[in-house]
Amino acid sequence: MKPLHRSRRLGLIAAAAVILGGAAWLVFAALEQNISYFYTPSKAQAESIEPGARIRLGGMVVEGSLAHGEGLEITFRVTDGEATLPVTYAGIVPDLFREGQGMIAQGSFNADGVFVAETILAKHDENYIPKELQGISHDAGSSTYTPPTD
Structure with missing residues (x-):
């Protein structure tokens, strides 16, 4: 016992x-x-991300793709050198946000496959690039792509 x-x-x-x-x-x-998981455009296209699922999408803003809509609405395309996705955003963008520069947007895809960004983050200096996007040329229109190393 x-x-x-x-x-x-x-x-x-x-x-x-x-x-x-x-x-x-x-x-x-x-x-x-x-x-919210981080995706590059090619990773986002390869995965079956449900519309409305909150993610972070990062890449380079494609040269010549930035268009201003009504009020504070903008549309642009983001690329990782392999794939390109359309993005829409309504709000004030960071001062450093521009074509040919790196950015990360947080939001979700709508039913049409357009990424609807809730927030946008732009790079903070000339040397910054997200780890997942290292190897992508700052010239977003170029077709050269080097996969990131872990």
């Missing part, structure tokens, strides 16, 4: 493990709803 204090201690340890496991599950479930 086991001593009473040993059984009580084992019960407390089991209860603590169940509580910690439940808390960890709740944290991961909450984080899953707020995670």
Whole structure:
């Protein structure tokens, strides 16, 4: 027969493990709803991303693709050297946002396959480029593409 204090201690340890496991599950479930994965245009085309799924799309703004619509709405195309996707955004763009420069947009695809950006981030200096986009020429119109190294 086991001593009473040993059984009580084992019960407390089991209860603590169940509580910690439940808390960890709740944290991961909450984080899953707020995670936005990073995609390049070619990766986004290869994956079957559901319309409305929140992601980050990064690449170079294609030269000659930036068009201003009504109010603060703009449309442009973004490329990674292999694929090009249309993007629309309504809002004030960062000062450094322009054609031929790197950018990351957070938003989702609509039913027509157009990426609807909620926020846009532009590179902050001449040396910045996201790790996933290293090897892409700053000339967004060029067809040279070197896959990123891990």
